[in-house]
Amino acid sequence: MYTIHYTPDTASMVVRIVLTELGVPAKHQLIDREAGMLDTPAYRAMNPLGQVPAFETPDGPMFETAAILLYLADKHNALAPAVTSAQRAAFLKWYFFISFNIHPTLMQLFYPERVAGADHVAPVVAAARERMATYLSIFDAMVAAEKPNWFSPNEPSIMGHCIGMLMRWLAVYGPGHHTYFDLRDYRAIGPVLAMHEMRPAAQKIAQFEELGAMPYTNPVS
Ligand SMILES: N[C@@H](CCC(=O)N[C@@H](CS)C(=O)NCC(=O)O)C(=O)O
Numbered sequence: 451m452y453t454i455h456y457t458p459d460t461a462s463m464v465v466r467i468v469l470t471e472l473g474v475p476a477k478h479q480l481i482d483r484e485a486g487m488l489d490t491p492a493y494r495a496m497n498p499l500g501q502v503p504a505f506e507t508p509d510g511p512m513f514e515t516a517a518i519l520l521y522l523a524d525k526h527n528a529l530a531p532a533v534t535s536a537q538r539a540a541f542l543k544w545y546f547f548i549s550f551n552i553h554p555t556l557m558q559l560f561y562p563e564r565v566a567g568a569d570h571v572a573p574v575v576a577a578a579r580e581r582m583a584t585y586l587s588i589f590d591a592m593v594a595a596e597k598p599n600w601f602s603p604n605e606p607s608i609m610g611h612c613i614g615m616l617m618r619w620l621a622v623y624g625p626g627h628h629t630y631f632d633l634r635d636y637r638a639i640g641p642v643l644a645m646h647e648m649r650p651a652a653q654k655i656a657q658f659e660e661l662g663a664m665p666y667t668n669p670v671s
Contacts, residue, residue, distance in 0.1 A: 452476040453506040455496070457483055458659035459671065461515040462503035464615045466658075468519055468608055470651035472526045516549040519608040529608045531600055541600045544592065545609060551585045552616055559629045560619070575628050582620075586636055589613075593638035603645040610646040614666035617643060622669040633667055643667050 454469060454476055456462030469476045481487050481502060488500040496504035497513035505512045512518050523530035530545075531537040555578050558565055562574040593601055601609040617639065620631040633640050646652060647666040656662065662670035 451508075453479055455479050455481050455493070455502070455504040455506075457481050457502050459661060460502040461615070463655060463659055463661070464515060464608075464611050465503050465505060465518050465522075466655045467611050467649075467651050468522055468529065470654055471606055471611070471649065472522060472528055474522075474526060516545065516553070516612065519612060520545070523608050529606060537598070537600060540596070540598060541609070544589070544598075544601070545612075547585075547589065548609070548613060548616070552582065552589070552613075555582045555585065556616055556619060556629075579628070582631065586631065586639070590636040590638045593642070601642055603641045606646060606649055606651075610642050611652065613639065614643045614646050614652070618661070618666050618669040622671045640667065 452469065452474065454462060454465050456466055456478060457480070466478060481493075487493055488497075488502070493504060494500055496506065496511040499513070501513065503513070503515060503518065505518045507521070512521060520530065524533065531541045535541075558574060558578040559582065562571045562578065565574045592598075599605055600607045601613070617631070617633055617636075620629060621633060623629055625632070633643070643666040644664075647656070647664055652665060653663075656665040662668065
């Protein structure tokens, strides 16, 4: 039995969605942030940085959202190309591209003061925005050219839900905010996310976490 430790509208959302997609039994345990649970020794034993999510598995505790999603896809043979698939190499390459580039840059946009202190927020944001635009354009161009079935409007995938969550956060504060990127600028990505957010699993968790009816393409906070 799995346990996902979650707080609404954080990285735990995509783990909850993927667990629901897979239809595997799991305990969904709300983290009591107010009570300081992220700092407790018990929580830090699961996630040493005290971040969300933490995930308990029969194989031991896990942290790092992308690793958790890949573990689940592999264990349950769904939502990603199998280890033996000819598509695995391309999938892994782009999955790590997202994890190593888009997700950390998004964190820099959200917490620019953590990069070089409160006095350097403006240049950190400017540089992060430039890199983010490059990463999104590169990924969008690849999807348009290669139409991979591991990121497609025709079948659900961990990649679809993962990028859905990231694009959500890039739009959630609306135009004019320094984190804002308009999904309409990425024409190949948009239809994939539109399909994924209508999956019953995404709708169920979106309702539970109050993410709005279109959590990836038209987010509300
Ligand atoms: N690389 C980690 C990042 C996790 C992360 O940044 N979680 C956020 C919520 S989305 C968090 O716990 N923030 C609180 C903090 O950093 O203090 C992952 O992908 O799991």
